[in-house]
Amino acid sequence: MMLEYRKYPVFLKFGGMFFHELWIDPHYEEGHRSYMDDQLILRLVRNIYNHDVKLESTIVGYKYFKVNTKYDSKSYRLIVVVPTDFSYLGVRSAFRIKESKNEENKD
Numbered sequence: 001m002m003l004e005y006r007k008y009p010v011f012l013k014f015g016g017m018f019f020h021e022l023w024i025d026p027h028y029e030e031g032h033r034s035y036m037d038d039q040l041i042l043r044l045v046r047n048i049y050n051h052d053v054k055l056e057s058t059i060v061g062y063k064y065f066k067v068n069t070k071y072d073s074k075s076y077r078l079i080v081v082v083p084t085d086f087s088y089l090g091v092r093s094a095f096r097i098k099e100s101k102n103e104e105n106k107d
Contacts, residue, residue: 005090006038012089013050014080015065019089032095041094044069044076053080068097075099 005023012019022045024038047069056064065080077097081090 008042010045012045014048014089015053015082017086021088023088023090025090025092027092028094035096036094040071041091044071044078044094045089045091047071048078
């Protein structure tokens with residue numbers, strides 16, 4: 001069974017681009033369901049509004065970004081994907097990480 005992205009209307013600026021739709025891949029539920037849900041991901045994505053981001057890779061027409069952020073005194077990492085037509089902002093995965101002294105993207 002193939003899981004489909006869940007789509008949410010948003011107004012976000014990410015990597016210098018504005019997006020009006022956020023797609024969340026339910027892949028995160030496989031290992032992080034106990035503490036992660038779509039509503040938390042929406043909060044985390046709003047938290048990275050207008051962050052400077054660094055492209056991690058480009059694979060088959062998608063740009064991938066790794067973004068660290070904090071929410072409610074906890075550190076998280078989002079794996080964000082953007083298609084080459086920039087039609088939406090996608091979250092491929094989201095999970096908690098150990099806090100780093102050198103965390104690149106702070107809130």
